[in-house]
Structures are given as structure tokens and as C-alpha cells.
Amino acid sequence: MDHRRVPRAVIDPKVRQVLVVTPPIPRPSHPRPARLRRRPPLRPIPVPTPTLTLTLTSPLRRRRRDAALVPVGSYNPSEPLLGTPPMTSPSSRADADLNFSDDAPSPPWIGRTGGGKVASSFPGSSGEMMAAAKNLPKSDLTTASVVKTLPGVSETNKGALVEMQADGIGATGSQKQKTTKAERRAIQEAQRAAKAAAKEAGGVKSAAASTGEVLAASKQAKAVKSPSQKKDGPQVTAPVSSSEKKVGDRLPEKDRKKDVPHPRMQFDDINRVEKAKRRAVVNQSEARNRVELFRHLPQYEHGTQLPDLEAKFFHLDPLHPSVYKVGLQYLSGDIHGGNARCIAMLLAFREAINDYSTPPKKSLVRDLTAKVSSYVSFLIECRPLSISMGNAIRFLKNRIAKLPHTMSELEAKSSLQSDIDRFINEKIVLADKIIVRHAFAKIRDGDVLLTYGSSSVVEMMLVYAHEQGKQFRVVIVDSRPKLEGQALLHRLVKKGLNCTYTHINAVSYIMHEVTRVFLGASSILSNGTVYSRVGTACVAMVAHSFRVPVLICCEAYKFHERVQLDSICSNELGDPDVIAKVSGRKDLNHLSNCVDNENLQLLNLMYDVTPSDYVSMIITDYGMLPPTSVPVIVREYRREQLWI
Amino acid sequence: MWRRSASFVVDKRYYQHDELPLAMDPQNPNPNPNPNANPLSAYYLTRAEHHAVVTSDWLAQAQAAVGRHPSPPPPPETIAGGGGGKERGFGVIDEFNYWRKKPDLAEAVAAIMALAAVIRSSEATTMMELEIELKTASDTLKSWDTTSISLSAGCDLFMRYVTRTSALEYEDFDAAKRRLIERGEKFGEISLKARRTIAMLCQDFIFDGCTILVHGFSRVVLEVLKLAASNRKLFRVLCTEGRPDRTGLRFSNELSALGVPVKLLIDSAVAYAMDEVDMVFVGADGIVESGGIINMMGTYQIALVAHSMNKPVYVAAESYKFARMYPLDQKDLAPALRPIEFGVPIPPGVEVEKSARDYTPPQYLTLLFTDLGALTPSVVSDELIQLYL
Secondary structure, eight states: OGGGGGGGHHHHGGGGGTTOOOOOOOTSSOOOOOOOOOOOOOOOSOOOOOOHHHHSOOOHHHHSSSHHOOOOSOOOOOOHHOOOSSSSSSHHHHGTTTTOOOOHHHHHHHHHHHHHHHHHSSHHHHHHHHHHHHHTTTTTSSHHHHHHTTTTSSSHHHHHHHHHHHHHHHHOOOEEEEOOOHHHHHHHHHHHHHHHHHHHHHHHHHHHHOOOOOHHHEEEEEHHHHHHHHHHHHHHHHHHHHHHHHHHHHHHHHHHGGOOOOOOOOOOHHHHHHHHHHSSSSSOBBBBOOOOOGGTSOOOOSSHHHHHHHHHGGTTTTTTTTHHHHHHHHTTTTSSSSSHHHHHHHHHHHHHHHHHOOTTOOOOHHHHHHHHHHHHHHHHHHSSSHHHHHHHHHHHHHHHHOOTTTOHHHHHHHHHHHHHHHHHIIIIIIHHHHHHHHTTTTTTTTTEEOOOOOOOHHHHHHHHHTTOOOOOEEEEOTTTTTOOOHHHHHHHHTTEEEEEEEGGGGGHHHHOOSEEEEOOOOOOEEESSEEEEEEEEHHHHHHHTTOOOOEEEGGGGGGGOOOOSSSSSOOBBOOHHHHHTTTTTTTTTTTTTTHHHHHHTOOOEEEEEOGGGGGEEETTTTTEGGGHHHHHHHHHHHHHHHHH | OOOHHHHHHHHHHHHHHHHHHHTTTGGGGGGSTTTTTBBOHHHHHHHHHHHOSSSSHHHHHHHHHHHHSSSOOOOOHHHHHHHSSTHHHHHHHHHHHHHHTTTSHHHHHHHHHEEEEEEOOOOSSSSSHHHHHHHHHHHEEEEEEEEEEEEHHHHHHHHHHHHHOOOHHSSSSHHHHHHHHHHHHHHHHHHHHHHHHHHHGGGOOOOOEEEEEEEOOOOOHHOOOOOHHHTTTEEEEEOOTTTTTTTHHHHHHHHHHHTTTOOOEOOGGGGHGGGGOOOOOOOOOOOOSSEEEEEEETHHHHHHHHHHHHHEEEEEOOOOGGSOOOOOOGGGGOOOOOOOOOOOOOOOOOOOBBBOOOEEEEGGGEEEEEEEEOOOOHHHHHHHHHHHO
16 A cells, blocks of 8 residues: 555556656756645636636646646546637637747746757857748748748747747757647657758858848857857757657557546646646635645635635626536535535536527637536536536536537527436436336335435435335434434434434444345446445445345446546545534544644545445446446446437 | 344244235145145246156156157147137236146247237237237236246247337338247247257366266256267266255256266255366256346255355356346245145144245356356346346
């Protein structure tokens, strides 16, 4: 287990495209504080506006635009779809690859230092290069094309332009940034050409000298410099080319992995967190003393965000009020439970779509997708998405993308709204009903059913079985700090069910009288692993060792094709204070003084992972399945789910 | 042990609740249970009839059964009898019973034959009408014997063919009807072919010098061993006795006729003999969604013993035995009861476990040989999903 604690390289698991997205490595010339500086709250920045995403992202990010849009998600299943292009006008994106150097707020170590060096190897030749380009317009110099693109620019400007270009090259090369193959080739070509031109400049010099005295004189002056530059030219470019070779080696792998889901935001990556913070709408401060193993997950000081957001209510123009409301409800914990959160989100989107009107000169498909992405990133900041919500978002984006262009705005909106309604109806409400019917078939008279926490489907099933006149008893197992089972207990007892309530500490005691264990799930992954409220794995394992069948009730829209082996890689951290304090017990205050102690790390995990060995059956809307059949459902019905 | 005390109480309550008609039994002056008074499993009674050895002249009977090869073609009178709409339900069951009597015919085939007869005698004029008629017929069949998995699976399979075959929608009604009848009649052949396919598949797993333990009388397993013997493989078979209907005796008889060395064991000697066994071969009454099997009583314990001694357990069964059910434990099945004779009167106040079958969970099975190929237990669910969803 120790190897997981080795800092960066290993924490970014290999499956998640480590080779493709190399995090920008801080230069030694710019020493960064190892710990994250707590900076004063930045001024509120609205969620992605075109310039912002461009200026904030490094070239690396620009290649993977989706990353730029999804800042603060610990978990993000729908990233490939989330990451649709931001609202950039095509022109701004086109020249984005050229002018690296003029985005001021970009981290200085990214482009400037390396770029400057490379550029300094050229300036002597830049003038001549231009001249050469002018003299030999048919030459295969790639730089010539740059000149051609801007025919009206004066000579000096051209020089500057080339310098800038070289600057950019330096930046890309030295940073090992991801560029497309074609672009990289172009850059390499350009460098080679520039070198050739620099050499040629020496030879052509005499010919060029005859064209104008002044020009020649300046060239003479520079030509003196040029030999030394020729010497260090290769030195500078050598590492560049080698790094490019490396990139070239990696290329097929990248192509192969193109469809691999995007890596999640890793919160132990200081640079990224800093960037994400600058983009963030919700202003929240990071919690201190996070547990080492879980540093990659976001954790914020509880209660810091809400007042800030409330104050900002009237300044957040890009957000629709309904989305804002849902976000606040997530934040305050008013809406919880997978289905409730998903339905609330979808209804908010529905309302937002209802009020949406396409801005002039924009297409609905693109603009709406970007809008939804911005809503989603706001919601992620409020609370990390659940897998089910990710699937729902993926569905919605798919529907938006599939809208025919001929459709009028009104039609498109109403079609999307009915799609959302249908998703809620078919995938959640009806699915629950079917699950209840299936699960009911597994209850016999005289059974003792155990459930853990509070699952909406399990509750519906228990109530239904009671209404159908089955004779059974319910054991509700609960745990601190959420104590969700108490609400369930209250509702069930009110309905007249015979209940026993206990805490998870007593689960091994109570298990011997139990005949069935019914559990809910936040998600089921394709190796049959059940991702659910923390404590579920414990209950399932105890039940397994007592040979009590464990039945998982879960709607099929919560299935996900990912595989997860432990609860560390992706999880959610709750407020650590609630486990340090016990409400209503004034005498249990041993921890009240040492919460800020450096040696104390509190861990409040929200979810855990139950291996499929401990699951006897999964009840979904497609029937009762063994956990080994989850991939079949994902494979056979994912497409249908997206299309409904 | 106090551990499961509560569930013991629960079990008792469950049984009292469930076997109310059986509770009458002790009051009955006759110590031997009367098969007509109890909800006995017709499926297991038929099996006992076909493969069991109850009397001492079993050898003669068995020989006669082996000699009785293809039976005479289906008599048309039963088909003509199913004319009246009111009588149809009875017609189906009669038809089914007629086919069921043939020892070589699987129950699912009999069910499909009966359904084909329904189509033949149907007076429906549209596809929809025919479908509804078939649905009621298959429902009567299923409710007539709820314990037979292959009966309901056969009905489901045929219904699925009727409702899902898109070609039927483009044809005129008579052609569609003819196609359905043809399909029904072909099903017998398909079933026989499936057995041959399975036998071929299993040949790679039977090696020279191996010892095979078999349990119960399975036609598929017999086909497998027959083919192996005809391929001049040298192997030995251990047959369990298969109480209470002693199907093992019958099976050993068939094998010894083939010249295969056979040894008979009493059912309780399985663990004793497991040391010298190389593999276990069993048939199945049904393969359920979890990948486990439902088979004659005793299969579960053999699988457990074999699993604990690391011996492979192979199941040979046709794919029409795949059923969309998912038992969680032994009690999760509809009880299939069967009379059990102990030869002596049972003392009053003593209960008798009469269940005819048990459920073997998938983790104790190594491979399932079906006409779809050699499958691991987890693939069964995939196949079922693709078949029925």
C-alpha cells in the first residue's frame, strides 16, 4: 500500500492516460512553494467566457479543452461529453496556437523562459530570414507561409512576428506540450528551415548586401553575432528535437487511448488546483490536514461557500437561477440521495432550457451545450457529481448534439424538454417501480430484511411489500455521522412496519436473524463492484460471512462502464468536523481543541466499494442479474439509453 | 448453535404456512403418502416413470425402453379433439401429456409440440388472435405443472419465437402459421441435435483412463458417454444410486450395455469415492440466471464435495433449459415434491423431506456444456439477457 503514497507519478494512475497528459512541471528557475498558498479570495470570475478559458489554459490544456471546462470535479464520468468546445469564436481559437506569448496571466514559467532562449538564437538571422524569404519565395521554408499569411505587415513587424513564432516554438518544444502530429511536424520543419535560413543568411548575405546599403550594414552587424549563435543554436534545439522524438514515440499510444475517459481532476496537483480555483465560481477554501491517501480528492472548509455564493447571487449572470438554486441545495445538503439529486438537476436544466434563447450569430447546439457544461461545472463546484448524474448529463448532451439543424429553436427546446421528462420517467420513476416488483418476488412471509442507511428504492420496496400484506420484519442499520436511517425508520414505523433499529457496530450481532439484505447503490461499475454509501461494504461482507443473500437494488441508468478496485481513487470527502464532534454530547469534546493540530487528520469518506463477491444479486429495471452481467447491460443498453 | 435460531423458527413458520395440504398427511391412515392428495411434481413423477427402477424386473423394463425407438407418428385424433374453444385448455394438456409419455422426448420439446398442435387446430384468422390463443395455451401449460422448468422455458422460447420473429409480419397469415408449425415440429430434431453437439463438445474433456462420477439419469450425459465410448475412449464411470427413484441403476445398466466399466455407489458414498474421481458429470433440469443449476436432489452435495476436493464439475444441458429465474437459496424455489418410500412405515410425527430437486450455486460449477458452446456459469445470464430482453 505504501507505493500509493509516493507523490505525483504514481498517484496519477496509469490507466488514466498519464502518458498523454503530462502535468506542467514547474521549472527550477521559478521555485514554487511546495504547499498550496492560501491566497486571498480572488474577484469573482464568471464561468467560462471565451477569453478566460483561452488565457488561463496552458497550451496543454488547450489541446484538451474539456479539461479547461471541468475544473473542480473529484469524479466526472461524463467528461468526454462535458468537454465540448467552450464559447470560443472560431477565429480566436485558430490563432490561439500562434500567439502563446501574449496571454499575460498564464503561468510565466510555461512559455517565457524557454521561449526566450530559443528566440534569442534566431534574432540575428530573423531579418535575413525575411529577406531570404522574400528573395526565394518559392523555397519550401515553412516560415514563409507565416509571412504570406500577413502580407500587409511591414518588414520589422514581420521580424517581430517570426520572433514570436520562434518564441512559441520554444515554448511548445521545451514544455513537451501536446500538439497534433501535423502541428508538431510543422514546428519541426519550421525550426529546421529557420536553421537552414540562418546558415544561408551567411551565404546569401553578400547577395543581399548589394540590395541596400543600410540593410546590409545592419546585417553585417548581426552577421558578426551569427556564428556564435549558430554554435548554440543546435544546443538549444537539440533537447527540443529529442523531446519531440519522445512525443513521437508516444503518439500511437495517444491515438489508441483517444477514447479513454478523461482523467479526473487530481487535487493534489498544485498547479491545476490553482488554475481551477481561479476559474471557480464558488469561492471555497481548502480544508487543512487532509489524509495523505486522499489528497487527490477535493475537500473544502465546511460552510465557507454558502454565504459567499448567496452574496454573489445577482452577479452570476451566466447561471440560470434554477441551476443556482439546485447548486445551493446540493451545497447545503437539502437534496441528497442519488435519484433526488439527479432529478433535481434534470428539472433545473429543463427550466433553463425553457428560458433559453439562442444569442445572435450562434448555433443552438453549440451554445446550449456550452451552457449546460457551464451549469455542470458550477454544480460540480457545489458538490462533486455522482455517476448517475454524469450519465444523465451525458444523455442530455447527446440529445442536444443530435438535434437536427433544421429544427427551429422552439421545437428544439420542447423536444429537449420532453426528452428530459422521458428520462426521468422511464429511467428513474418507472425503473423504480419495476425494481420494486422484482424485489417483492424475493420476499417471503416471515423474512427478516436488513437494510443499511436510506435508499429510496429499498424504502419503496418495503412499503410495497407491506401493502401487499407480506409478513416481514425490517432491521435498519445506521451509522454516524449522517444517520440517514432514522428518517427511513420514522417513515416506515409510521406506515406500520415492524422495525428494528441499530447502528453498524451491532451488525454482526443482528445478522444471524436476518434472511435477506437489501441495499441501495450510488452506482454499479462494470466489474460488478457496487459503489455506495460508506458502510455498505461492511454490511455486505458480514452478510456474506453469515451466508445471508445480499440484494442490491439499483436502476440501470446508474451503471457505469468504469472499473474500480478500491474506494481511494475516486470518492467524495465529507466535512471532517462532523466526525470530530458529536452533537448533543457536550462531554465528548476531546477533539474540540485539536482540530487545527498538524498531527490530526480527519477522514470522512462518503462512499465505499463493495466487491462483487459479496453481492448475490443485482435487481435492476432489466430484471434480476448476477453481478457478472453488469457489463452486458452496459454494453447492450448504453446506446439505447443514450437514444431512448 | 444458537446462531440461526431465529431463522429456524422462520423456516418452521414458512413450512407450516406453505405445506398446509401436507399437514393433512399424518391424519391419513395410510402411512405411505398418496400421490394424488399432495401437490406432487408432475415433472419428477414423469422422470421417475421413465428412468426409475422400482420393481425387480427393471432389467426387462429397461431393455424394452431402450428397444422402443422412434414412436409412431403423432396421432391426428388428439389434434382433432382440440376443436372447441372451451376445451382448448384441456386439449393442450392432453396433447402435452401425450408427448410427455415418450422417454426420448424432452419436456420442453413436448411443450412445444403441444403448442404447435394448438396452432394447427386454431381457428384464428389474424396473427394477433393466434398470439393470444397461444399465450393462454402456454399459460395453462405452465400452471398445470409449475415445477417443471423446462416446460415453462420451452413455452417461453416458443412464445418468443412467435412474437419476435419479424419475418412473420411480412408473410400472409397462412404462411406464417405454417412456418410456426414447422418450427414446432423441427424443435424435436433441434433438441436431438443439441444433444449431439453437446456430446461432441464434451469429448475433449474426457481423457483416457479417467474416472467420471455421474448422478441421476440424464439423457445428455448418456449421449456424451455413449459418444466417448464409441470413440474408443477408456474411462470408468461411477454411478450414484439416485434414491428414491434409483435412476442410477438404470443409468449403469445403459452404460454396461455399452461395455463401459461401471461401479454403483449409494448416494452417501460420494465423498468416500471422490478421491478417485477425475470429474463429475451431471445433467440439469434447469439452468438459472445466476449460472447455477437446478437438478435432482443430491447434485448440490456432490458439487460441494467435488469443489472441496478440487475436482471439476461439468454440467451437460441443452440451451432450452435456460430459465429466467434466480433462486437465492434452496428454499427460494417452488417446492417440487415427490413421494418417497422407505420400505417400512414411517413413525408417526416424523416429517419427511420430499423435495425432488436442489439448487447448485454457480461457484461450485466448472463449466456448462450447452449447444451454444462450453460456457462458464457467468455467461448464462448474458445468453439469457440476449434471448429474452
